[in-house]
Structures are given as structure tokens and as C-alpha cells.
Amino acid sequence: MRSTIETWLPCQQLTSLEAQLQNLAEPAEAPVLAGRIGELCRILAAGGASGPLVSRLVSCLNDRLTAAVVRLLARRHRLPPVAWCWLALGSEGRQEQTFVTDQDNGLVFNAADNQEAAALRALFLPFAEDVNRQLAECGFALCTGQIMAGNPAWCLSLDEWREQFIEWVRRPEPAALLNASIFFDFRPLCGALELGDALRKLLLSLTVDTPSFLHLMAANAVQAEAPLNFRGEVALDAEGQLDLKKFGSRIFVDAARIFALAAGVPAVNSSQRLHQAGAAAGLQADEIAAVDGAFSHILRLRLQQQMADATAGKAAGYALKPAELNEVDRAILRESLKQARRLQLRLKLNYAL
Secondary structure, eight states, X not given: OHHHHTXXXXXXXXXXXXXXXXXXXXXXXXXXXXXXXXXXXXXXXXTTOOHHHHXXXXXXXXXXXXXXXXXXXXXXXXXXXXXXXXXXXXXXXXXXXXXXXXXXXXXXXXXXXXXXXXXXXHHHHHHHHHHHHHHHHTTOBOOTTOOSTTSGGGXXXXXXXXXXXXXXXXXXXXHHHHHHHHHTTOEXXXXXXXXXXXXXXXXXXXXXXXXXXXXXXXXXXXXSOOOBOTTSOBOOOTTSOEETIIIIIHHHHHHHHHHHHHHTOOOOSHHHHHHHHTTTTTOOHHHHHHHHHHHHHHHHHHHHHHHHHHHTTOOOXXXXXXXXXXXXXXXXXXXXXXXXXXXXXXXXXXXXX
16 A cells, blocks of 8 residues: 555655654654644545545554554553453544544453453553543544443453443344444454454354344445435435435445455455455445445545535535536446445345345
8 A cells, every 4th residue: 555655645754754653752742643644644635546545544544643642651551461452443443534533442351250350441441541532632532422442331351342242243222233333343453452353253253143133234224325316316405415424435334344244254444345245245346346436436525525624614524515526526426326326225135125
């Protein structure tokens, strides 16, 4: 990926930023580096780079910043001498972050039993809360739903995470399906990565053996239908806008997640999931390429809209006005949403919805 990035970014800028991230010595310096990450990624987006490339760079650099902050603060807290791992969740876990992102993270640690887990959690929580606060200083907003490692509910031992995943899969209530869309996209980021790997193996063993859970996930995923009217034109809200997250990228992300969980594919990134699990879901190679290309275009439009909002002094969000796009982009948007609709039809066919 690096050689592709350097097509748009001067090599010395990227190298300098990477060196500063690697040598970060004080948490107070992190917000400045977070600002530089945003600036470089906006340069890349303005230069015409693809949506997945920009999103991947945003995520990779944010990964390095987060890992540096976690390691620095771990040294300042008296952490217990047990293996632990910081988990990235949601879009960060998938490495699909845009310029608007909040925190979704968790912590997993080793414990012999529930009693020891409770004692260890009390020691890990001040550290996790400190990391969450510092990341907020870097521009990663605190999660309004409290899906953060500093929340005792998501600072768990490996066995507690295992029990939680089993509960969600075996008793898939609406809240469990919502949690699955965030937590099942976890990725071990810092610490004892093998803990995250063990958790991924457990999760896949559960989902592959529980098609009823995947059926409910699929039914939930097709609720937000691709926004096309009966003529195949883009359907907009009363203000002539389209939510590019809910009715755009989310459709691809949800389908790719279900395909991967059904096939036992450990990939978390949506593009990788489509390529590695799409065939098992019944997609032909040309269909996978078309779907991936459509997802790429939706991501590019989301990033462009966020940049335009920032330039106009507005809070960046997900609303796009297709009327403001050029003719080519409007046509590609329409075709991309048609691919989203075909993807949902595949889910309906596979799970008899």
C-alpha cells in the first residue's frame, strides 16, 4: 500500500509522520500528530485517491497513534502482570475510518476465574479510562453508547468475552444483533495479540455452527434497503439528501460481515471479506469485483462530503446532495447503489428472506 500512497503524498511527509508516531514520548504530543494525520489524509483524498486507500491510510495512522498512546499510558499505570490486549472495534477494527469517527474499543485480559477477573478489571479500568480520555483529546470523540475499554462492560477477561459472544449468538435479541455489528468487527491492536486471535477463532466457530443467528443478521441487514425508486433512480429524502452511511456503505459492510461469519473467514476489512468469502456466498468473481468497486465509490463520496462540510464550516456528517455532484459521479452513484441492491438480493436468496 505504501508505494500507492506515495503517488499522492510526498515520501518525506509520510516518513516524518511515521517517525514521530514511533517516537512519541509524551501523551500531550499526541493531539498535534492527530492533526497532522488528518491533514495528510485530506491531501490524499483531494488528490483523487480511492475511498478504500484513503480510509485505510486514516485507519493505519490512527492505529499507530492509538497504539503509541496505549503503550505510553500502560507504563504510567501499575498494571497487573498478566497478558492483555487492546481491541479496535467497528470501523476502526475494519480499517475503514473516515474523517468523522468516534471511539469504539475494548480490552481483553487473562484471568483464572471470574473472581480474579473482577479483581484484575479494577486494576485495568483506570488505565483504560485514561486512554479513552487521551484519545478524546486527539479528536476521537467518546462513544455516546459507551462502547469503550473504560466501561467495565467492555473490559473483560478472555473467558468473559467468550461467554458474552456465546450469549449473543445463541440468544440473538435485537440488542445482540446491534452489538454484533460493532463487536464482531474487532481487531487486536496492541498488547498480547494472541488473545484477540483466540477470540476470533471462537467467534467463527460459533457463527459457522449457528445459521439461525446469521439468518437474523441477514434479516436485520436488509431492513435499510438500497435507496432506489421503481425507475432505478436514487431516492432522496425531503431535503434532497442521501445518508451515505446508513443507505450506502453500511449495506456493503453488513453483507460482507455476514458472508465472512458464515464462511469462517477471519478477515475483518469489508473488501477483504468480500473477496475471501464472496464465492462461498454464491457471488461470481465479476460480481465481487463490481460490488467492491461500488463500495470504493461510496467511500470516496463520503470522504469528499466530509471535506466539503469542513470547508463550509459545517459539522461533518453523512448527508450527500447528489444534485451537487457532477454528471459522471451521479451516474456512478446510481450504479453503485444498484450493486448494493443486488447484494441485498443475494442475502435474501441465501437466507430465504
